[in-house]
Amino acid sequence: MNSAQPFFDFTSVWSSMPILLKGFAIAMACATVAIIIAILLGLIVALMRLSRVKILRWIAFIYTQFFRGIPLYVLIIWVYFGLAIAAGVNLPAIPAGIITLALLNSGYLSETFRSGILAVNKGQIEAGMALGLSRRNVMLHIVLPQAFRVIIPPLGNQYVDAIKDTAILSIIGVPELMRESKALANLYYRPFEFYTFAGLLYLFAVLVVSRGVSVLEKKLSAHSAQTTVIIDVLN
Amino acid sequence: MSSPVSAPDALAPDFLKLVGVSKTFGNHRVLDKIDLAVSEGEVLVIIGPSGSGKSTLLRCINFIAAPDEGEVIFQGHSWKAMSSKYNFLANRKYEQKLTVLRSEIGMVFQNFNVFPHMTAAQNVMLGLTKVRKQSKDNARKAAVEALSQVGLAEKVDQYPEKLSGGQKQRVAIARALALQPKVMLFDEATSSLDPELVNGILEEIRRLAKAGMTMVVVTHEMNFAFQVAHRIVFMDQGRIVEIGTPDQIRKTTEPRTRSFLSAILN
Amino acid sequence: MNSYKFDWAVIDKYLPELLKGLWITLEVSLVGMAIALIFGLLLAMGRLSPLRLTRSVANGITQVFRSIPLFVMLFWVYYGLSLKFHVLFTEFQAGALALGITGGAYMAEVFRGGLLAVDPGQREAAMAMGISKSTTFFHVIFPQALRVVVPPSVNVYVGLLKGATIVSVIGVSDMIYVAQYVSLQTFTPFELYSVAGIVFVALTVSISGFAWMLERRLGRGRSE
Ligand SMILES: Nc1ncnc2c1ncn2[C@@H]1O[C@H](COP(=O)(O)OP(=O)(O)OP(=O)(O)O)[C@@H](O)[C@H]1O
Ligand SMILES: [Mg+2]
Numbered sequence: 001m002n003s004a005q006p007f008f009d010f011t012s013v014w015s016s017m018p019i020l021l022k023g024f025a026i027a028m029a030c031a032t033v034a035i036i037i038a039i040l041l042g043l044i045v046a047l048m049r050l051s052r053v054k055i056l057r058w059i060a061f062i063y064t065q066f067f068r069g070i071p072l073y074v075l076i077i078w079v080y081f082g083l084a085i086a087a088g089v090n091l092p093a094i095p096a097g098i099i100t101l102a103l104l105n106s107g108y109l110s111e112t113f114r115s116g117i118l119a120v121n122k123g124q125i126e127a128g129m130a131l132g133l134s135r136r137n138v139m140l141h142i143v144l145p146q147a148f149r150v151i152i153p154p155l156g157n158q159y160v161d162a163i164k165d166t167a168i169l170s171i172i173g174v175p176e177l178m179r180e181s182k183a184l185a186n187l188y189y190r191p192f193e194f195y196t197f198a199g200l201l202y203l204f205a206v207l208v209v210s211r212g213v214s215v216l217e218k219k220l221s222a223h224s225a226q227t228t229v230i231i232d233v234l235n
Numbered sequence: 236m237s238s239p240v241s242a243p244d245a246l247a248p249d250f251l252k253l254v255g256v257s258k259t260f261g262n263h264r265v266l267d268k269i270d271l272a273v274s275e276g277e278v279l280v281i282i283g284p285s286g287s288g289k290s291t292l293l294r295c296i297n298f299i300a301a302p303d304e305g306e307v308i309f310q311g312h313s314w315k316a317m318s319s320k321y322n323f324l325a326n327r328k329y330e331q332k333l334t335v336l337r338s339e340i341g342m343v344f345q346n347f348n349v350f351p352h353m354t355a356a357q358n359v360m361l362g363l364t365k366v367r368k369q370s371k372d373n374a375r376k377a378a379v380e381a382l383s384q385v386g387l388a389e390k391v392d393q394y395p396e397k398l399s400g401g402q403k404q405r406v407a408i409a410r411a412l413a414l415q416p417k418v419m420l421f422d423e424a425t426s427s428l429d430p431e432l433v434n435g436i437l438e439e440i441r442r443l444a445k446a447g448m449t450m451v452v453v454t455h456e457m458n459f460a461f462q463v464a465h466r467i468v469f470m471d472q473g474r475i476v477e478i479g480t481p482d483q484i485r486k487t488t489e490p491r492t493r494s495f496l497s498a499i500l501n
Numbered sequence: 502m503n504s505y506k507f508d509w510a511v512i513d514k515y516l517p518e519l520l521k522g523l524w525i526t527l528e529v530s531l532v533g534m535a536i537a538l539i540f541g542l543l544l545a546m547g548r549l550s551p552l553r554l555t556r557s558v559a560n561g562i563t564q565v566f567r568s569i570p571l572f573v574m575l576f577w578v579y580y581g582l583s584l585k586f587h588v589l590f591t592e593f594q595a596g597a598l599a600l601g602i603t604g605g606a607y608m609a610e611v612f613r614g615g616l617l618a619v620d621p622g623q624r625e626a627a628m629a630m631g632i633s634k635s636t637t638f639f640h641v642i643f644p645q646a647l648r649v650v651v652p653p654s655v656n657v658y659v660g661l662l663k664g665a666t667i668v669s670v671i672g673v674s675d676m677i678y679v680a681q682y683v684s685l686q687t688f689t690p691f692e693l694y695s696v697a698g699i700v701f702v703a704l705t706v707s708i709s710g711f712a713w714m715l716e717r718r719l720g721r722g723r724s725e
Binding site: 052123126127128129130131132135137141149 | 297335336337341344346349352366407414
């Protein structure tokens with residue numbers, strides 16, 4: 001061991017801070033955009049699964065099974081190095097990464113939404129119908145707002161997973177935290193320091209999000225007497 | 236109190252009439268060819284043992300549970316179960332039309348079913364804005380008015396969580412009444428209430444009866460039923476066993492009705 | 502213009518190699534799961550310890566390792582740890598260790614839930630009958646905890662199996678690695694990755710389905 005060099009040396013990490021933070025910001029942005037798209041897609045798929053039309057239910061079921069079953073790494077390689085090449089399209093890395101992440105998360109979220117919707121007391125739906133509300137309005141104003149509360153914790157978990165999953169986007173060249181850390185670790189030959197620091201940044205993001213979710217949950221559960229039917233939506 | 240008795244098979248343009256209404260869950264026939272006519276301003280009370288189909292009957296009137304067979308005639312218009320089971324678009328269209336029927340018929344449930352994520356006023360406003368297409372301001376005024384009518388002027392902006400069972404049920408009543416329905420359906424509106432709160436809600440129903448509201452009321456409160464009903468229907472196993480004025484029912488010789496009454500009155 | 506030539510025959514030709522790669526993924530994930538079981542049990546016991554310090558440390562470790570992406574963990578172990586402490590992990594060992602650490606943090610949660618789920622009255626009832634402590638644990642507590650623990654453990658395993666697909670980035674010759682390698686020569690990445698994807702979906706969906714079935718089975722006699 002070179003005695004001139006200290007055992008732990010975070011100076012190179014410190015001096016690379018702007019690059020690392022930029023990578024971190026890109027990772028967070030990718031996760032955030034992906035989860036927003038995933039929420040929309042997941043909601044559509046959940047509604048399809050609850051539809052009265054059998055074929056829609058089937059499509060939604062297969063969609064869910066597929067995206068819950070496929071590993072992100074395999075999906076992203078398939079999309080970026082398989083599909084894009086076979087189709088002859090030049091996919092930019094960031095959109096490709098975001099879309100892949102969104103598709104994957106939408107599979108999980110559709111299940112979350114579905115169980116959240118089913119957790120809403122049936123009497124609520126009947127009361128809405130009895131008022132003469134259309135199915136759409138019952139869904140929009142009665143079911144979804146109540147489902148939303150039950151959904152917040154698993155939604156938060158999904159966001160956390162998405163943040164962690166952005167590390168895999170480095171594979172296709174998205175300049176996020178992990179990609180930058182790899183490059184810098186090789187450059188300075190300090191993998192332990194750089195990966196430790198990267199890990200700490202992810203930890204920080206996860207803690208902040210978890211905290212935010214529990215605050216939001218408390219705030220929203222302030223008035224939800226009838227939604228105490230706790231159904232296991234965490235699965 | 237007068238008792239306008241109308242025969243169920245009358246050809247007169249009845250206000251509200253069920254003709255041959257049946258409903259089956261799986262292979263359990265919960266309603267079996269129910270014929271029933273309600274005239275305008277009548278208070279009809281339905282009694283019967285648990286599982287006899289009382290709730291299902293009410294829910295068939297406003298098609299929250301669509302009848303499998305038969306029709307519901309309301310103000311001269313006939314409503315039937317959608318026959319084209321596999322025609323999605325036709326179903327949707329019919330579903331939209333049903334909202335018209337439902338908005339004319341108010342319903343109050345045993346377990347209130349107030350919307351927990353909305354204040355009392357918002358609960359009432361939802362139907363006014365979405366069904367009656369009123370502006371927010373007008374709906375708010377009407378909601379405050381409706382809530383004051385049931386004695387909740389002070390609770391207008393409370394969430395249901397902060398309300399007692401009786402107050403929740405009042406919100407539900409105000410919510411239904413705000414749409415100015417032609418008929419009110421009450422399904423055991425006092426059954427989940429603490430005993431001391433029951434009378435308050437019964438009082439509200441009585442008030443409506445005095446005002447001439449047409450009502451179909453399912454209840455186990457027999458004293459109340461005998462006082463307020465024009466006619467009482469006794470149901471058992473999905474059929475109407477007997478219909479009559481409170482006096483007729485009280486003195487009935489029909490064995491099933493008698494045993495039910497003696498069980499419930501003790 | 503698109504000049505990609507589809508050639509599904511490569512699948513036939515390289516299927517044995519691909520399956521060999523799949524087997525390696527399974528091996529890595531199973532070894533990782535074994536580590537996760539031990540590590541997770543230790544963490545869970547630490548988290549239920551009467552000592553406050555032990556509890557906080559175990560809680561902290563669980564939180565940290567759950568929050569760090571597996572991908573980062575893999576590089577941290579394979580490049581960071583090995584360079585810093587001069588332990589030369591093989592790619593396989595590093596992969597299994599990273600999976601074991603991350604999986605252990607998840608298993609800690611599962612075990613903790615399982616141990617807490619057993620009604621304390623059960624222990625008391627057994628003791629009241631004069632049954633010894635170890636008999637109580639093995640015949641009363643453990644079987645009941647197992648019912649609660651098994652289905653979510655299978656789900657953790659599915660997570661590790663999916664996670665195990667990334668070990669090819671440090672050079673473990675798993676299925677994706679083989680697919681990458683072969684497609685360099687045949688220029689048929691679409692076919693190869695498609696097959697890899699389908700195989701994984703089939704695998705994870707069937708294991709998840711199994712977990713679901715297990716849950717219903719075991720759930721049966723649970724609430725008496
Ligand atoms: N959605 C449903 N699916 C299956 N069976 C149902 C459904 N709704 C009602 N039933 C059955 O129909 C029968 C009648 O139910 P209903 O609720 O109408 O009875 P009820 O007279 O209102 O009883 P209670 O006094 O207990 O409220 C019962 O046996 C019930 O189990
Ligand atoms: Mg009932």
